[in-house]
Amino acid sequence: MGVFEKTFKFDRSFLKKLFNKDLIFSKLRERSRNLKRNERISKASPEIKQIFEKGYLKLSWREVFGENISQSKLYKEMKGECNELNFEDSCKYKSDKTFYLAKKYTKGSSIVDGALLRFIHSTNIDKILSQYFLENYRLIYADYWLSKFHNKQRVGSQLWHCDPEDPIMLKIFVYFQDVTEKNGATEIIQQTQVEGSKCFRTWHKKKLSGGYIENKELKRKFPDYKKYIFKAEGKEGDIFFIDTTALHRGGYGIDERRIANISFVSMDCQTPPAWRSIYC
Numbered sequence: 286m287g288v289f290e291k292t293f294k295f296d297r298s299f300l301k302k303l304f305n306k307d308l309i310f311s312k313l314r315e316r317s318r319n320l321k322r323n324e325r326i327s328k329a330s331p332e333i334k335q336i337f338e339k340g341y342l343k344l345s346w347r348e349v350f351g352e353n354i355s356q357s358k359l360y361k362e363m364k365g366e367c368n369e370l371n372f373e374d375s376c377k378y379k380s381d382k383t384f385y386l387a388k389k390y391t392k393g394s395s396i397v398d399g400a401l402l403r404f405i406h407s408t409n410i411d412k413i414l415s416q417y418f419l420e421n422y423r424l425i426y427a428d429y430w431l432s433k434f435h436n437k438q439r440v441g442s443q444l445w446h447c448d449p450e451d452p453i454m455l456k457i458f459v460y461f462q463d464v465t466e467k468n469g470a471t472e473i474i475q476q477t478q479v480e481g482s483k484c485f486r487t488w489h490k491k492k493l494s495g496g497y498i499e500n501k502e503l504k505r506k507f508p509d510y511k512k513y514i515f516k517a518e519g520k521e522g523d524i525f526f527i528d529t530t531a532l533h534r535g536g537y538g539i540d541e542r543r544i545a546n547i548s549f550v551s552m553d554c555q556t557p558p559a560w561r562s563i564y565c
């Protein structure tokens with residue numbers, strides 16, 4: 286190959302890279318996400334700041350709704366709806382997890398439970414979400430979960446993973462009983478959230494290793510990860526706000542656990558919602 290051809294070839298690939306539309310757009314999106322992130326942090330209350338910093342926030346029902354669970358009609362109704370869930374009546378969603386995890390709704394099914402929707406649309410929850418997302422959020426998923434003991438290997442979300450739907454996410458877990466390690470409290474590796482730390486990712490990788498990450502691989506990438514683990518243990522009625530772009534895993538205990546599991550993403554999220562409202 287002559288020198289002119291070489292130059293031409295080099296130029297062509299260089300230009301191709303230079304004008305790679307997808308790359309340019311993804312860089313621009315990343316940049317604008319970062320700018321918004323700085324604005325979100327600067328306007329956030331100390332509580333919300335904790336989510337940016339550590340990846341989670343735990344509040345009691347009283348702190349969010351101004352009443353105890355024993356006084357709250359909404360809480361009692363939600364707990365009642367979740368308690369109706371059992372393995373026989375659970376939706377059989379397409380997964381290898383149905384032997385230990387029961388869910389109320391299949392993908393695409395309508396949510397008809399009044400209390401779950403009322404919780405999601407309450408001004409109390411909106412106040413927190415609006416602050417975190419700077420008003421730019423939408424619901425992508427809402428369900429009740431019941432998990433029970435199994436003595437097989439950890440499976441699915443019991444393995445370390447990051448949720449892949451959007452780089453800006455917040456999940457809400459509402460506890461319908463005390464949750465400890467015994468009934469599979471979620472574990473989070475603090476500061477592994479997207480854009481969230483000194484050490485970690487500027488963008489989530491959908492498949493760090495086939496979707497889930499082996500402990501071995503994690504140790505190699507992040508030798509002292511154990512120091513950063515937070516166990517989301519809490520009392521009945523506690524509400525966890527978790528940035529699940531952070532590495533997390535959960536639900537591997539010897540007792541059953543009942544929670545509401547609700548997921549919010551930014552309006553720029555490309556993933557379609559997993560639910561339909563009763564009105565559509």
Ligand SMILES: O=C(O)CCC(=O)C(=O)O
Nearest residue numbers: 442448471529534535536
């Ligand atoms: O079961 C858990 O605690 C974790 C669930 C989970 O990974 C998720 O909702 O994204």
Ligand SMILES: [Fe+2]
Nearest residue numbers: 442447448529
């Ligand atoms: Fe997850």
